[in-house]
Amino acid sequence: MGARSRLAELLSKAPTDSRAVEFEESWWHWGALRSTARGLDASLTEAGLGEGTRVGVVLENRPEHLAVVCSVLATGRCVVTLNPLQPPERLAADIARSGLSVVVASPGTLDDESVLGAVTGTGLGLRLEPDGSLEPAGGSPRPDAETAVGVSIEMLTSGTTGPPKRVRLLDRQFDTALESSGQSPKKGALLRSGVSLVTTPLVHIGGLWSALSGLYAGRRLVLLRRFALESWVRAVERHRPPAAGLVPAALRTVLDAAVPPERLSSLRVVTCGTTYCPPELADAFFRAYGARVLMTYGATEFAGAVAAWTLPLHKRWWDTKAGSAGRPLPGVEMRVVADDGTEAALGDVGRLEIRTAQSPDGSGAWVRTSDLARLDVDGFVWIHGRADDAIIRGGFKVQPDQVRRALERHPAVHEAAVAALPDARLGHVPVAAVEPRPGCTPPTAQELTMSCREVLAPYEIPAHILVVDALPRTPSSKVSRVELLDLVRASLAAGGAA
Template identity: 65%
Template sequence: MGIRDRLSSLVREAPAETEAIEHDETWYSWGWVRTVAAATAKHLEAAGLGPASRIGIVLESRPEHVAVLLAVLGTGRCVVTLSPLQPAARLAADIARSDLPVVIAGPEIFTRDGVLEAAVAGGLALQANPSGEITGRGGAPAPDAATATGVAIEMLTSGTTGPPKRVRLTDRQLDSSLVSSASTPKNGRLLSRSVSLVATPLVHIGGLWGVLASLYAGRRLALMPKFELAGWVSAVERHRLRASGLVPAALRTVLDANVPAEKLSSLQVVTSGTAACPPELADEFQRRYGIRVLMTYGATEFAGAVAGWTLPLHERWWSGKAGSAGRAFPGVELRITGDDGAELPAGRTGRLEVRTAQSAAGDWTRTSDLAWIDEDGFVWIKGRADDTIVRGGFKVQPETVKNVLETHPAVREAAVAGLPDERLGAVPVAVVELAPGRDFPGEAELKALCRQQLTPYEVPKHIVAVDELPRTPSMKVSRVELLDQVRAALED
């Protein structure tokens, strides 16, 4: 059964009183979900937005947003994800650029400067309220709005195969991803009593895929807006979870907090994706709690993970393969190519390419990751071919941060690089060269400027002022010397 048919069946047939979604330790029933989904569909039908219509959702990790997601996908429409993490101006620009006939968002989102105006300028604005009520906020869809036949989700990538861009995930891709991950309903049952915990934002492929996979398998869903230690531990204890996902930064948080082992005694495995997990961190977690950490590798373009560790693989191979991202999942092929595109032999480092039914074209897709594959088929990620910074699983483009800093009149030129960080993997840091005759406005003022225009994870952790940026003989900014300058400033 495809994802759309499965979600439609759940909305129609799940017993009304059965628990569906937990949020803030409160359960929302399938009856509540059905009511929200029906109200959403009614508004879309009244607006003439039938199957294949593109429906923009400013997707928050809340029960009403999951119900809206079910309504859109279960009725053959296309979800266009919009990030609530963006500052108002960027969100408004994203809405305008996406040419959407309708935008659905929570009440707080529509209070942000320019967001409601951007939504109604091109289409209809619908408000998804915490009560579950769907209300109109004005506007009307254009009669010639573009459709997306066969496309389930349009989503911004996080930059694995290049600079972030909006990609189209087809029905075929999502169905292939669910099959390869074995997230299929057991024995044809509609619902299961097991619980899946999703603590990654829905606007990230990890969170969205986690929600869809859980619903597809009929599991109850425990939803957290983001990872928060006390809430995560409480959910593991309450639901006696056997598996949970944690990014490397969250693994480190659990260890640093010295969470008592008995609180996590139900866990058999932890999966870790979105950012490379250091093997020593995984080993420390296993020593402390007796829980194996299974790494995965994937990207938005592939509608989820394409390689990783399973428990049997980990038990057999981890001692000799620690640090690998695992093996290709069923139906996935991996290869390494050089600058000329020719395939390299086992053990040689080059660009990782992926071929899978989970990709749009079903042909080889060249990623921005450097890697090598050993003779046993295990893939080893060695970094990136570009300068993208991966901060706790979220990818930051240095050029985006640099451009914002250079709008300040005191900044002549800025440069941004990733400073290694034990908890997050890397954090963006900036060095600014001051304009002639200008004083350093201070780190706080420049960070405030960044917060106005960037998402929280893009704001530099540290900003240092220098007379001149360090440069290579070719006059490019030297990122090595740049990081040295930041470290020196932090030591003063």
């Protein structure tokens, strides 16, 4: 069953009093989700906005927002995600250039004059109240708005290296991704036991995938506004899930807080995606809590994961394959190619190409990614950074991931990040920021430079190193290189960088 028809089935047939989404320790039942979904469909139909309409949603981690997404998908329209976590002027600019017929947003978002002006200037505005009701916010549908029949979602990428871009996810991509992940509902069952914990932003693929795949399977959801340690731990204690998902930064937070193991004793596995997870971090979590950390690898363009660890793989291979991104999922083929496009030998590093029905180009096309990778004889894929991440410093190539690992060798460094700073003479130079390990005396930039000299070539050593309280992050908890460069520039302007 496709995602659209499955959501339509749930919205029409799920018992009104069945629990659907827990938010701030209170439940939204299927009846409440149905009411919001039907209210939106009625408003859009009355405005003449039918199948294929691109519906902008300033998407917050709230039940009524999830109900809107379900309604849009169930009625054959297209969800266009708009990020509420960006400053109002950037959100307004995104809305203004989006060419949308309609935008749905919360009262708090529409209270900003620049955002409201952008919404009503481009199309119809609908105010989504906390109780799930909808009210007109001004404007009218634009008659020349583009439609997107056959497109489920226009999803923002994470924007770690530059401005986020919007990627179209076709119906068949999303359906294939759900099927390959093993999330299909049990035959003949509308709902099932168990819960899914959703802690990452719905506006990015990781959070929205977690929520929609959980609903698709018929499970209840626990939806958090964001990852907050105590709220997440209480949710685990209340619902006793055997599995949960955490990004690497959240894994570190749990470990650093020394959460008592008995509070997380139900967990058997923790899936970890969005960005690279150091094997030593995964091992530390396993030793502390007995939950195996299963890494996943994917991209917005593929509507989710295309490679992953499973529990059986972890039990058999982790000791010898730690650091791998796992094996390709069923229906996914991978190969590595050299610069001239020829297929590389097993074990050689090159550009990763993927062939899958989750691809926007169809199941027969090889899609070249931006990632450098290698494949081994046992079918595991190893990611070696991004091909477009290489920093060319005066003709020398610097791999940021290699510099990051060198910085993280220092015992007082909790996490490091590296970015390319434009330089008039050399083209670009590597710069870095490090977050100190809790309980340790923060290292100096000079100490870090000396440590790097032990393992890096002179041209690989960062030109500037900042020691910060916390690394800047995107809403999906990836380190934001854009903001990192802003911090470096500010420090240089103040004469404070190393």
